[in-house]
Amino acid sequence: MDKINPDTLYGKISRRLIPFLFLCYVAAYLDRVNVGFAKLGMQADLQYSDTVYGLGAGIFFIGYFLFEVPSNLLMAKVGARIWIARIMVSWGLISAALMFAATPASFYVLRFLLGVAEAGFFPGIILYLTYWYPAGRRARIVALFMSGVAVAGVVGGPLSGWIMRAFDGDLGLKGWQWLFLLEGVPSVLLGVWTLFYLDDGIRGARWLSEGEKQYLEAAVAADGGERQHLPLRRLFASGAVWLLALVYFLFVMGLYGVSFWLPQLVRNTGVQDVFQIGLLTAVPYGVAAVAMVLAARHSDRSGERRRHAAIAAFLGAAGLALCTWYGHDTLPALLALSLATAGILSTFPIFWSLPTGMLGGAAAAAGIALINSVGNLAGFASPYLVGAVKDATGSPAIGIYLVAASLAAGGVLVLACVRRPSRI
Template sequence: MTYTTRVDGSDQRDTRQETLYRKIGRRLLPLLMVCYVFAALDRVNIGFAKLQMSEDIGISEAVYGLGAGIFFIGYALFEVPSNLMLARIGTRKTIVRIMLLWGLTSTGMMFVHDTTSFLILRFLLGVFEAGFAPGIIFYLSYWYPPARLAAPMALFMLAGPISSVIGGPVSTWIMTGLDGAWGLAGWHWMFALEGVPTILLGLVVWRTLADSPAQARWLSAEEKALVARDIDTGQNPHGRHQFRQVLRDPRVYGLALSYFFLISGMYAMIFWLPTILSDSGVESITAVGLYSALPYAAAIVVMVVLSRRSDRRGERRLHSAVPAIVAAAAMTVAAFTTDQLAVALTAIVISTACSWGSYAVFWSMPSSYLSGTAAAGGIALINSIGLFGGFVSPTLLGYLKEATGGDLAGLLVLVGMLLAGGIGIAATRLPARNH
């Protein structure tokens, strides 16, 4: 199509682009977000189940911490192979396989009866879910050019805090309302009712998801060409395009190490917040669920604001680093005020919201830097290394809590991890791309 003037042509093109990307967002993001809500819920609802199941099956604080974290060992071991396979066989087949297997395993958690079955099923849950989140991150890079990626990425990742906003009250309601029904404990019902929807969603994905814009029947030929041109124009000429290049790139490992520390702080809080609230004097399981939702409600707002501001300014590094450092400062306050529920909870809300905001913007950095087969493997590599933090920090908190009898030592470890993550992100400078 030929434009008569630069101004008119630019305006017309921008209008067409905005309309197109809103259309893509309406078609893809709601389904992907719902799927991720259950992915996040199925991995973290163990924090609420612990309030009942610890006594029922006889697991210690240290064993719980190990079980919460061992999920990430299975996840990390199988994540890179899963994402490399996704690049070969397509998103739809990969995501459906992941969702069916993790849904069955999550539902199977209702049959946990001792320490061994608890640890085995948590490990398998990580194995089967491996590749889901980084697979979707890679998938979104098919549909959005780097300059537009932070906002849809953050909308997808909103599923994490959304799952905690609704997951806390819903999980604790199931645990209290159905406790004893048909001879099953409340935590049995929670795993069953929160695992089965994942299986059903996998079938929806199979019927509706297109592997790429080129295969989307709901896009016109002109729209497909516009997406392809935008993504090709936005590729970083200084970036990495082959997976073997990624394995030798110090910037990738800098991002991965920073992500490790950021995830360490985030997941330790996710898994231990119900216990911390209980230790702070919140006795009702229902109240624990409601209080647990507050930090994640704040996180939703911060993620949207930061990601949009990051896209508007075209700046990623400081938009991710500064919130992580603020999260560390807020967690310091929480660590020393656990006997003052209002102060500690306020600090936890700020820390959680900022860490999730940092996380949302972070993923637009490797997605803009990597392309080609490097994007699939590189994103998975960064996530795999980072997710070891999801194993280390909950496990470490469990041992520290058991050894000291309190939460202070563990929370101070979280402060150090969040601070290290923020400093690491600030220090990792990626080459500028063409606009």
């Protein structure tokens, strides 16, 4: 076998895979949460209450939950290239079709179908990365991939605000209709590109030498020897897997509490122009993009996961609480939202080092999907909870406090219960 420099080799892999996967995730996340910006126009045009909006935003995750485990198992069978392409093309088309939502029922149906279409994308990529990277390198790689969430916020906020303002009225369409259309098309194009660009795994990568392939296969095989290859029946009966799903649920409560309500929280401080709101929402995501990569790198260097995840969750909870206290003052609210977003997003790449470090084989495909699908039910609960509370009380404050409490509870569970992630 040729003499291989691991850092050089993994740098080569990262340059090939991460920018493309990152771009796909930006498109995915933007199509998932751009409804938060569309709300600023469609709510008035279609007379949706905050409860209707919260239910429509959240019902995405019911379809996501129902189809995620089957989707990940299918990807393991048919290969990442074809399956990820299928996911991206179908979700891009359905996201664009949201421009035709005219009633609460059509809004709910399209959001549900969007969840069905996208099911399997995120856990599929997490699984795909385990084909290439051993556990010791995984948190920082997942952080680079997941920084797509933050970049989607940095780019998507100003872009969404500009689209809604610049195209409003063109061809008889409202700004929010143009938003769904113009942000859905790139996902379709990226899905087609996936068929030509992505490889199913190490062996099919023509851009690697035979020596490099053998080195990587040996590294992944050695890492896999420390993971458990459980029968699916035992996996679904595993208390550790369900505990991780609960922790993830509590963390996701925070993620979508911010993602779906950030534009409205900024508007509540007194900013009314949608483009200015878009520019301001980019600030918390910009801070988060840096924070999550730094936190993941520190976690990889130290080899410690639980305390890193818990501290990030506690900081996110504190930021959410502070943003409600200063909810009518733009600068302090924006600083608090930056702390909240940085803390919340930093939990995720560190968290995903736990299940990917303990599951292998079919158990990895199903376990990652199970944890992600159950956890993402919080994507339904969080926006619906905040919307219902806002309709009932006239303020989102109590709902945001509940989301902050969920984050803090997730941090406590990680510290108190997730003791031995290498064992199920």
